[in-house]
Amino acid sequence: MAVPYNHTEIENKWNAYWKEHPINTDESKEKYYCLDMFPYPSGNGLHVGHWRGYVISDAWSRYKLMQGYHVIHPMGWDAFGSPAENYAIKTGRHPAVTTAENVAHIKEQISQISDLYDWDREVNTTDPSFYKWTQWIFVQMFKKGLAYEKEMPINWCPSCQTGISNEDVVGGRCERCGSPVTKRNMRQWMLKITAYADRLLDDLQLLDWPEKVIKMQSDWIGRSYGAEVEFHVDGMDEVLTVYTTRPDTLYGATFMVMAPELKLAGELATPEQREAVDAYIEATSMRSSVDRMQDKEKTGVFTGRYAVNPLNGKKIPIWLSDYVLSDYGTGVIMCVPAHDERDFDFAKKFGLEIIPVISPDGEEHELTEAYIGTGKVINSGDWNGMDSDDLKQKAPHILEEKGIGRKQKNFKLRDWVFARQRYWGEPIPIVHCEKCGCVAVPEDQLPVLLPDVESYQPTGTGESPLAAIEDWVNTTCPQCGGPAKRETNTMPQWAGSSWYYLRYVDPHNDEALVDREIADKYLPVDMYIGGVEHAVLHLLYSRFYTKFLYDIGVVDFQEPFKKLFNQGMITGENGIKMSKSKGNVISPDDLIRDYGCDSLRMYELFVGPPEQESAWNDRGIDGVRRYLSRFWTLACDSIEADVARTPEMEKLIHKMTYDITNRFDGFYLNTVISGFMEYNNKFIDLAKKTGGIDKETIGTMCLMLAPFAPHICAEIWERLGHDDCIYDHAWPTYDESKLADDLVEIAVQVNGKTRSVIEISAEASKDEAIAAAKDAVASRLTGTIVKEIYVPGKIVNIVVKG
């Protein structure tokens, strides 16, 4: 009898062995880059939910290794950001110190998952040798005019006390802390991501990404096509330009609405309306975005002014309303209540005119709601009778010919608010000189080191804590040598993560962000694994960075991540997200001790479909542990018995290889694990008859299990008499001809209901199969047989009438 499966002994042995004898060292092979989204090293450590993505990528990496690739599988730390800083504020300990402690702890935890990580490639975004290049990229963007300073109203998180980007606002709240976001006018560094809007949208089709993420990015970028139209303000020397996607409805414009935030909004008011307009502007400025989002009841005020419809000279009133966004298009819209739901609501509420200009049947009807469909153009002068779709295409050109408008496209995407008024981030490498203005820090002076500061506390004034360090702030202009001040804002946490994947392939390079030849060899990333929460944050930003780096010749590809996989979250038993405050965090440490790393790795995959959210079940891991234990016993007994291979064994291992390979390729990882269990049961049954399974078959099972349970497989592999590394062996292949059984079970149905199951030869003809089937269900074939269906290997269905 075999000794029982002792996971602790086996795992300690092989962990020590692999430390001395790393696998995956042959760099002459073709590369495969499998990347995890790098973690933020928090003080809480990892829980079993964090493991899931890492186990998926590790198993996939090992699979690729066995398919003959040199696998790039690095790990690093996204270590700038508010939790470390908040901790520093609370305890007075420097974030660099606490970050280093956290990195050490999490590195140890991650090392428990796998011995495959290549720690020579480790990167840390807070390391000056890393953020030197984060700053370098900013300087290049500045030089190309893609980084610019601007004073404008931006999103402000009152809790983090910093400006944040559009992408950082999720449902009107700060992505980091959940506080409702307000607006604040302030000086900002912006990145012109909108210059890449078309490319970011169009190149999505090159990507093997989940459709959901493609859709989210595509909606976020939000391209639309339409026209700009110019309206003169009656009695003022002022032109209002609007953007519309429906220039075909221009004759139906019965009023205009301007966003109350625009400077012009106040200036338009007539003396009679002055008071009401000022009150409205004041009132809307007080509303938070959460408030504005929840309450969609239209509000507004008439300015007293009229604009002139450039097509027919009709005077239409100009209103202010906060349903018009100040930062999209021109902040002013022409309103066609007959054909736009929002304009319809507004017109109904304030009693404004509604003129239909499109009708499905060419007749004018009383409208109870906006008609947003297509049809024949009516009430529109010489446009009458046209097809509205056709007109929609032609109208911009007509407007252009008349000199009152032009074709235009627009994006929902806004430029990236890139400055943070916080301490723990990369200093923006800019110097403000009275004479020269904004000057980039020369590249040979990078990195601009983050100085020590007495108080990490955000000031709340819109100034960074760095502003208080006078001897750091005061400097000389790199251009004219005159007195100058350093930029005191820091970069958002997304800065380092936007390009970190590049650095892994050349992490120690002092001369360049990445050596071009090395980049060409190892990049881009073939498989990227992480949570879906970064769909329009990190994943959008890093695509933008990559395209920019392509444009300036740093890399030779335009998309960083060829394939993306989003693993589902693992929640507590009741489906509630694991968190320290809810007390439902499951730590992997005890589980490794009690069940072993191999069992935990396999249960992480078995718990549910990898892309789906799954609830942790504490007892579920028992099943996986039992499976490994049974496999261990089967293997050890078989090694001892050393029986010869039988045709049944051969057939079964080919079937197993076929099933496991297909499921693995399809990323159906939970069914890969259930497949191992299922086949193991079958082999145990077989072994009962034959006294054991031949060693070659056990070896094949080991090879397939090795990506999932590395330690137990290495041990059995050694006990099988091999003295080489299991991962140097190719993933097993199967022989199609060995998959088919001689006899197959066929379900026999009468009128679609299964009445019997027969066993026939796999080679049986249709006639033979149907004859055998009829025999089996003879007593039920009382009427006329109207149809006979035979699906080889599956089913016979006999349709009887009467």
Added chain:
RNA sequence: GCGGGCGUGGCGGAAUGGCAGACGCAUCAGACUCAAAAUCUGACGUAGUUUCUACGUGCGGGUUCAAGUCCCGCCGCCCGCACCA
């Protein structure tokens, strides 16, 4: 409101249009044991007249020889967007 996804035993889940419930958890019974744990063997959708039959994949229709799977209409849950003109 719009868009996307999902709905299968007590639970997690499995099923290229072809025997629904693989695999596992839990439960029950048996073996081993003084006993328990572990392990092994077996049962395990519901109902009934229990070697058999009927019903059964959120609800109602439809297509098909055959539907968890495809189509139409509902209901429920989850996610994303949220006045982008």
